[in-house]
Amino acid sequence: MKTISVKREGRRWYVVLSCDGVPAQTLPATGAVAGIDMGVASLVTTSDGRHLANPRHLATSADRLAEAQRDLTRKKRGSKRRRKAVVRVAALHAKVRRQRLDSAHKAALALVGDYDVMVHEDLRIANMTRSASGTLEAPGRNVAAKSGLNRSILDAGWGVFLTVLAHKAESAGRELIAVNPANTSRTCSRCGHCAQENRVTQAEFACVACGHTAHADVNAAINILRAGLALRQAAGAA
Ligand SMILES: [Zn+2]
Structure with a gap:
């Protein structure tokens, strides 16, 4: 044990332990590879058609949070009601963080257990192209993306997920490859034709x-996998 710290978040207390020299837990090879598409309706969709972590509960919390924040702006400065509203906003923020981390852990654990090589979108590039092409402006009907806040909460989920996935992959001896996601959602995974019109909804x-x-996210995940395997082959040949 290296450090023990105690942290308070609203009305909850946490003990955080950090340890030195934790042995890596290498997992046996499965022979399977997967492309991973990160989305709104499902946090993760794999190239073999699995949908992991539906963040609907997160969207619900995000709605509540937006409401609590609106409520807070209406309270008079220095009032007792305002203090209460501040506590409520902080508690909802903490809830969103816990839910996000929980879905990230579950999805990452499932993936690391099943695949030797995982290819995902490079998030720095993804965020730029996404805001430009506006694929997030038309999310699935099941997910409320009413506010910018709501969307940013879902967006942040991808970053948390990739961080957790990277840690688990390293510990398990799995390979992660990041690729440029440009055109992965509008290119046909069968014939390679690339057009905006390919994306119906x-x-x-x-x-x-x-x-x-095909399911649009599965099609994208197949393209992501292909791009990753091509990168890997090029690196091996060099
Ligand atoms: Zn085609």
Whole structure:
């Protein structure tokens, strides 16, 4: 044991332990590889069609948080009611953080157990192209993305997920590859035709060239996997 610290978050107390020389827990090879698409309706969709961590409960908390923040702005400065509203906003922020971390851990654990190599979008590039192409402006109907706050909460979930995944992958001896996600959502994973029109809705992909149809996130995850394996092969050949 290296350090023990006690932390308070609102009305909750936490003990944080950090240890030195924790042995890595290498997992046996599975022979499986996966591309990972990070989205709004599901936190993670894999190239073999798995949908992990539906962040709907997170969206619900985000709505409550937005409401609590609006409520806070209406309270008079220095009033007892305002103090109460501040506590409520902080508690909801903490709840969102816990839910986000929990989904990230569960999804990452499932992936690391099943795949030797995982390819994901490079988030720094993804965030730029996403805001430019606006794919998040039309999220699935199931997820409330009413406010910018709501969306930013879901966005932050991807960063937390990738951080957790990187830690677990390293400990398990798994390989992670980050790729440029440009065009992965609008390119046909069967024939390679790239067009905005291929994307029918947030969830539906239909190639205008070859007629291939697929779940849009699965199609994107297959393209992500392919890009990652190509990078890996190029690195191996060099
Ligand atoms: Zn096609």
